[in-house]
Amino acid sequence: MLKLGHPTNIGYTELTAQLTALAKKYSLEIKSIGASLLGRQLWTVRLGQGTKSIYLSGAYHGNEWLTAAVLLHFINAYLEALEKGALFWGVNLAQLSTQVSLWITPMVNPDGVTLVREGLNEIPSQYRSTLWRWNYGNNNFRYWKANIRGVDLNRQFQADWHKAYLNGPKLPAPKYFAGESPESEPESRAVAQFTRKLIPEMVIAYHSQGEVIYWNYKKKAPPTARRIARELSRLSGYTLIGSNPQEAGSGGFKDWFIDHYQRPGFTIEIGRGINPLPLQQFDRIWRQNAPLLAHLGTFFR
Numbered sequence: 001m002l003k004l005g006h007p008t009n010i011g012y013t014e015l016t017a018q019l020t021a022l023a024k025k026y027s028l029e030i031k032s033i034g035a036s037l038l039g040r041q042l043w044t045v046r047l048g049q050g051t052k053s054i055y056l057s058g059a060y061h062g063n064e065w066l067t068a069a070v071l072l073h074f075i076n077a078y079l080e081a082l083e084k085g086a087l088f089w090g091v092n093l094a095q096l097s098t099q100v101s102l103w104i105t106p107m108v109n110p111d112g113v114t115l116v117r118e119g120l121n122e123i124p125s126q127y128r129s130t131l132w133r134w135n136y137g138n139n140n141f142r143y144w145k146a147n148i149r150g151v152d153l154n155r156q157f158q159a160d161w162h163k164a165y166l167n168g169p170k171l172p173a174p175k176y177f178a179g180e181s182p183e184s185e186p187e188s189r190a191v192a193q194f195t196r197k198l199i200p201e202m203v204i205a206y207h208s209q210g211e212v213i214y215w216n217y218k219k220k221a222p223p224t225a226r227r228i229a230r231e232l233s234r235l236s237g238y239t240l241i242g243s244n245p246q247e248a249g250s251g252g253f254k255d256w257f258i259d260h261y262q263r264p265g266f267t268i269e270i271g272r273g274i275n276p277l278p279l280q281q282f283d284r285i286w287r288q289n290a291p292l293l294a295h296l297g298t299f300f301r
Contacts (some may be wrong), residue, residue: 061145062111160251163251191253202300
């Protein structure tokens with residue numbers, strides 16, 4: 001296995017370097033589906049060559065960067081198992097990869113992740129005073145969820161977006177500001193446009209925390225969603241919840257996908273505690289999510 005850095009090192013720079021190394025070692029297909037406000041690429045990889053597609057994404061929120069580490073670790077483990085011809089959590093990837101393609105965007109909010117992990121010094125000087133003000137005069141950005149323009153990217157999609165706007169801040173903030181309009185931000189717009197082009201069989205958005213799986217939206221999820229949700233819960237040990245009662249309105253990615261395509265969509269909340277989650281949880285999180293991730297393609301072969 002290509003040696004991965006400890007999860008503490010998975011910021012945007014490290015993600016880019018490790019995906020580049022994996023692409024070279026395994027001829028991995030990697031592309032950018034768009035760029036952040038500050039020009040960081042939304043790297044997306046393809047695992048498998050099947051005609052049926054599943055789309056996974058993570059790190060919508062700056063202080064939830066551990067989700068990107070989980071997805072990167074999965075990419076690495078999948079490629080290693082496929083090269084060796086080994087079963088991966090009981091799944092024959094050699095066969096499955098000809099039937100199903102997994103598309104993965106590990107880090108939707110690279111600017112926010114950089115701000116949380118590295119602070120204002122890694123942000124262009126012209127943004128610093130404004131960000132400091134939006135952070136209520138605090139130099140500690142560990143609780144920052146938004147992108148660099150103070151917009152919460154998981155309140156940016158066209159599923160009751162107006163409710164998310166009405167129930168949240170009306171100005172840029174560390175979290176919950178839905179922006180001036182749906183998909184106003186380049187990061188959310190890139191994810192939505194890629195999804196429209198791909199039209200996957202299913203989407204999974206990784207967040208933290210709670211060890212729960214949200215699987216429905218306004219009772220619009222198709223009948224197959226409940227069956228898949230139960231299996232995802234069994235594989236991970238995570239609790240199933242229909243809709244997220246903590247959402248102010250919606251604007252969430254998986255809600256938009258369910259609403260627009262009537263196909264299964266899931267939000268998986270890893271870990272427990274306060275974001276950013278302590279690094280000591282990574283091994284437990286990986287053990288919970290590895291079998292879930294391994295079996296995703298089996299629902300559509």
